[in-house]
Structure formats: structure tokens, C-alpha cells
Amino acid sequence: MELLVPLGRISDWQIADLSREVNCSMAFGQDNLLKMIDIQLLTTPLDTLGCISFVQSDDSGGIDVFIGTVRNATKGKPVLRLEFEAYEPMAVAEMRKIAEQAIQKFGVKRIAIHHRSGILEIGEAAVVIAVSAPHRAAAFDACRYCIDTLKETVPIWKKEIFEDGEVWVAAHP
Amino acid sequence: MELLVPLGRISDWQIADLSREVNCSMAFGQDNLLKMIDIQLLTTPLDTLGCISFVQSDDSGGIDVFIGTVRNATKGKPVLRLEFEAYEPMAVAEMRKIAEQAIQKFGVKRIAIHHRSGILEIGEAAVVIAVSAPHRAAAFDACRYCIDTLKETVPIWKKEIFEDGEVWVAAHP
Numbered sequence: 001m002e003l004l005v006p007l008g009r010i011s012d013w014q015i016a017d018l019s020r021e022v023n024c025s026m027a028f029g030q031d032n033l034l035k036m037i038d039i040q041l042l043t044t045p046l047d048t049l050g051c052i053s054f055v056q057s058d059d060s061g062g063i064d065v066f067i068g069t070v071r072n073a074t075k076g077k078p079v080l081r082l083e084f085e086a087y088e089p090m091a092v093a094e095m096r097k098i099a100e101q102a103i104q105k106f107g108v109k110r111i112a113i114h115h116r117s118g119i120l121e122i123g124e125a126a127v128v129i130a131v132s133a134p135h136r137a138a139a140f141d142a143c144r145y146c147i148d149t150l151k152e153t154v155p156i157w158k159k160e161i162f163e164d165g166e167v168w169v170a171a172h173p
Numbered sequence: 174m175e176l177l178v179p180l181g182r183i184s185d186w187q188i189a190d191l192s193r194e195v196n197c198s199m200a201f202g203q204d205n206l207l208k209m210i211d212i213q214l215l216t217t218p219l220d221t222l223g224c225i226s227f228v229q230s231d232d233s234g235g236i237d238v239f240i241g242t243v244r245n246a247t248k249g250k251p252v253l254r255l256e257f258e259a260y261e262p263m264a265v266a267e268m269r270k271i272a273e274q275a276i277q278k279f280g281v282k283r284i285a286i287h288h289r290s291g292i293l294e295i296g297e298a299a300v301v302i303a304v305s306a307p308h309r310a311a312a313f314d315a316c317r318y319c320i321d322t323l324k325e326t327v328p329i330w331k332k333e334i335f336e337d338g339e340v341w342v343a344a345h346p
Binding site: 048049052056057058059060061062063064065066067068069070071072073122123132134136139140143144147 | 221222225229230231232233234235236237238239240241242243244245246295296305307309312313316317320
């Protein structure tokens with residue numbers, strides 16, 4: 001059984017990229033940010049429609065939603081199921097920071113990021129990111145920014161479980 | 174009351190861009206394409222979760238969904254509601270062509286494009302596009318390609334209804 005615990009991810013994560021730090025709460029106010037952002041790390045199936053309802057707003061013309069699902073194979077090898085493990089307080093804080101950066105960078109209206117932990121079967125959603133914006137380009141750009149940044153900075157790991165063993169890998173390669 | 178019927182859109186549409194024609198049915202087989210693509214033009218509220226369920230497949234790792242919603246203002250002027258009018262047979266054929274092109278260009282697994290016609294209130298979904306792919310980049314690129322191309326080639330028009338009048342404009346500017 002191949003078993004590689006990716007301890008490197010924590011130290012990568014701890015080397016904070018200070019240039020990306022955004023004091024978003026100063027620009028928008030903490031109360032407004034609470035209404036604009038919904039971050040959840042859950043052991044139960046993700047509610048895609050709930051994420052969409054959260055971001056829907058009358059002053060938005062476009063919503064982009066990304067759903068990361070468990071694929072039945074990786075590099076041609078059949079996968080039975082996945083197990084996600086998160087360092088919860090830091091994962092939630094880091095997802096919130098990404099959402100605040102997306103609001104600042106792209107002028108989006110609302111963002112929901114929900115991530116699963118625990119064992120997931122093939123086809124289940126591991127992550128749902130929903131973003132609303134006045135125009136569609138900002139919604140697409142912000143949603144993609146969120147998932148691309150999430151894989152780099154959020155301390156969540158994925159164990160791929162095969163017929164003949166299992167291996168820990170980056171959660172969103 | 175300002176009322177501009179954009180007859181120009183039909184002739185634009187009729188000048189087919191033959192270079193974009195893709196004989197997708199030859200590459201994938203007509204039966205397979207029927208399973209991969211779901212195109213609907215509807216007078217009833219769109220079913221976002223139904224679109225997502227249609228595209229979900231065990232060999233996909235990412236789903237991108239775009240939802241175009243009715244915004245409460247355009248260029249700073251409050252909008253009361255919208256009315257979408259489609260030239261139905263051609264709108265459906267053109268949406269199907271866009272989906273086939275996206276499969277060919279981006280290697281995506283499944284695509285659903287549902288579009289409303291008729292009167293829509295603020296916040297309602299005018300269009301839902303869901304795309305699944307083995308990896309997320311293809312899902313994002315294909316979804317964006319679909320909505321960007323839809324606005325250029327599909328014969329659907331939008332009437333913006335204000336307090337003091339109404340105006341026909343391109344459906345997805």
C-alpha cells in the first residue's frame with residue numbers, strides 16, 4: 001500500500017503570500033462581508049441549489065457555479081472512492097480569504113464556497129463554488145480564481161482509494 | 174414608447190459562418206450526441222438542478238454552470254421585467270450547434286443549454302448552461318464559449334421594460 005502524507009502542504013500554506021493579503025473588511029465593512037460570503041466545510045452532501053440561492057441577487061446578471069465531482073479514474077486507473085481530510089480552522093479561514101479577495105478583485109456580489117470532508121463516492125460533489133456578479137465575465141473569472149487559488153492555499157488533502165491500495169494527493173490538482 | 178425591433182439579427186444569423194460548421198455527428202455518432210446534449214427553449218422556470226443532473230457523469234471531475242439572471246437595472250436605469258422572444262426552430266438548432274462545437278473544441282462530456290422565452294421577473298433565470306468535463310479548465314472554457322457564442326448567433330431578443338417605456342435589445346450583450 002502506497003501511503004504518502006503530504007506534510008509539505010502545511011508548510012507551503014504557512015508561508016503566507018503577504019502580497020495577496022487584502023484588508024477586505026475595511027473596504028466593505030464586516031457586516032456586509034458576512035452577507036456576501038458563505039463558507040462551509042461539511043461532512044454531509046453539498047447543497048448546490050442552496051449555494052446558488054445564497055448568491056442570487058437582484059442586481060446580478062450572471063451566476064457562475066463550479067462543482068468538483070469525484071471521477072471514477074485518475075491517470076487511467078480506476079478509483080473506488082475518495083477521502084478528503086481538512087485542517088478545519090485554517091481551511092475555513094483560507095476559503096474565506098479567497099472569497100474576500102475575489103470580491104475585491106472582480107467586483108462580484110456574493111460568493112458561496114462549500115467543501116466536503118470525509119469519504120466520497122464516485123460522482124459526489126467535493127466542492128461547490130457559486131459566484132454572482134452584475135456581468136458574466138466577472139462571475140466566470142472570480143469562480144475560476146476561487147477554485148484555482150483554493151487548490152494552492154487551502155489545507156485539504158485527498159486520499160485516492162484504488163482496488164490495490166491508496167495514496168494521498170493534492171485535493172484539486 | 175421606444176420600440177426597436179432588431180430585424181438585423183435575423184439576417185446576421187442567416188449569414189452562416191460556414192468556417193465554424195462542424196460535422197460533429199460524424200465524429201461522435203448521432204446516438205451518442207443525443208445522450209451528450211440537452212437543448213430546451215421553455216416558457217416555464219428553468220430547472221438548474223435538472224441541467225446539472227443531466228451533465229453529471231462518473232468520468233467527469235468538473236461541472237461548470239452559468240445562469241443568466243434578470244437584473245433590476247440596465248445602465249443605471251431600473252428595469253421592471255424582461256420579455257424574451259425567440260425564433261424557436263432556429264434558436265433550438267443554433268443552440269444545438271453551439272453544444273456540438275463545444276464538445277468538439279473542448280472535449281467535454283455533456284452539455285445542457287436551457288433558455289427561457291416570454292416574460293421574466295427580476296431575479297429569474299433566462300438561460301442555464303451546464304457543462305461537464307474530465308478536468309475543470311475544459312468545463313469553464315466550454316461553458317464560457319457557449320454563452321459567448323449564444324449571444325452572437327442564436328435568434329433570441331430581449332425587451333427591457335422600464336417605468337416609462339420599453340426597448341428591444343440583444344438578448345445577451
